[in-house]
Amino acid sequence: MVQSPETAASCLPSTGVRKLRRLVTLHLLLSVVPATGSLVVPPEMRFISLRWALASVFLGQLMLLSFWGGMGTSRGIRRLAGALLGCAYLAIWPTLASMFRPSTAETPPTHWIIEFLTVFGQECIVVVPLTGAFLAMRKWFSELRLVPDSEDSSAPARVQYSILSVLVVTAVIAVVLGLLRRARSGELIGNSDWRMAAANILGIVIYLIDTLCAAWAALGTGRVGPRVFLVCLVASLLGVVLSFAAQLDMLGWWLIPCLALDLLIAIAVVVVSLLVVRSCGYRLVPKTTARLV
Numbered sequence: 001m002v003q004s005p006e007t008a009a010s011c012l013p014s015t016g017v018r019k020l021r022r023l024v025t026l027h028l029l030l031s032v033v034p035a036t037g038s039l040v041v042p043p044e045m046r047f048i049s050l051r052w053a054l055a056s057v058f059l060g061q062l063m064l065l066s067f068w069g070g071m072g073t074s075r076g077i078r079r080l081a082g083a084l085l086g087c088a089y090l091a092i093w094p095t096l097a098s099m100f101r102p103s104t105a106e107t108p109p110t111h112w113i114i115e116f117l118t119v120f121g122q123e124c125i126v127v128v129p130l131t132g133a134f135l136a137m138r139k140w141f142s143e144l145r146l147v148p149d150s151e152d153s154s155a156p157a158r159v160q161y162s163i164l165s166v167l168v169v170t171a172v173i174a175v176v177l178g179l180l181r182r183a184r185s186g187e188l189i190g191n192s193d194w195r196m197a198a199a200n201i202l203g204i205v206i207y208l209i210d211t212l213c214a215a216w217a218a219l220g221t222g223r224v225g226p227r228v229f230l231v232c233l234v235a236s237l238l239g240v241v242l243s244f245a246a247q248l249d250m251l252g253w254w255l256i257p258c259l260a261l262d263l264l265i266a267i268a269v270v271v272v273s274l275l276v277v278r279s280c281g282y283r284l285v286p287k288t289t290a291r292l293v
Helices: 007-009 014-030 033-041 045-071 076-099 109-140 163-185 193-217 225-245 255-278
Strands: 142-146 280-284
Touching: 007 193, 007 280, 014 255, 033 045, 033 076, 045 076, 045 109, 045 193, 045 255, 076 109, 076 142, 109 142, 109 193, 163 193, 193 225, 193 255, 193 280, 225 255, 255 280
Parallel strands: none
Antiparallel strands: 142 280
8 A cells, every 4th residue: 555645754664765865965966066067177169068968967956856845755844945955055066166267266255145146046947837846746646655566566557548638748749839939039029038038938848848757757657668768758859849949050950969968867867866766665646546545
């Protein structure tokens, strides 16, 4: 029988607790990599893909914070406070990296406070919508529960979908393509650049789709392999869409697969981390099943 979120943590075996602690420690150390890498990687255009790869690790951690803020087993206020604290921790390292650059030796201290708040605000722009989506998912669709191995069948499940599923997928595709068209139109309305706004909104939508799909692939019941492959395929296609929205094809066609690969890196960080959570016995259980507990 599945365990409720309130009792899942207390019923978690000691091995699972150790795994989760090691995962948190690893991410605390991993958050230093993008900042320190930015000090080492040269600023030339030929190294831009490497800088994007470092930023993808950073993005993957923001996606994980969003998942934990919305679907974690702790109380809601602790999850949300922890997500904001995690954003603040991640924002410290880019600020420190900027402070150690030789060109910023004479910069006043107030500049670093503003830079920290700017990075923190940019992170919140990503984390808040994603956390809200997971909170909605938690309320109406599924919850994170502790499930015994005997109840998690690895046999291939029959593919089923409803008319609502088709409508949702169609609506998502329509929104993505509509934002892509607006992002590449370059139309200016008044003093606002709607092209840039559409590109930013499209980025948030793509991050949201990728994070939800990654959680479904890693923590859904049944076989994991086919779902992970499907998520990687979707992430690659959405990376191409995002590259066209940013008009990278005008700077060089080689940047398009680079951005798609970098988005895959972010998804890999999320999927691998959630597979560790899965190894502790956690699964995403539909609300119809959760209500029977």
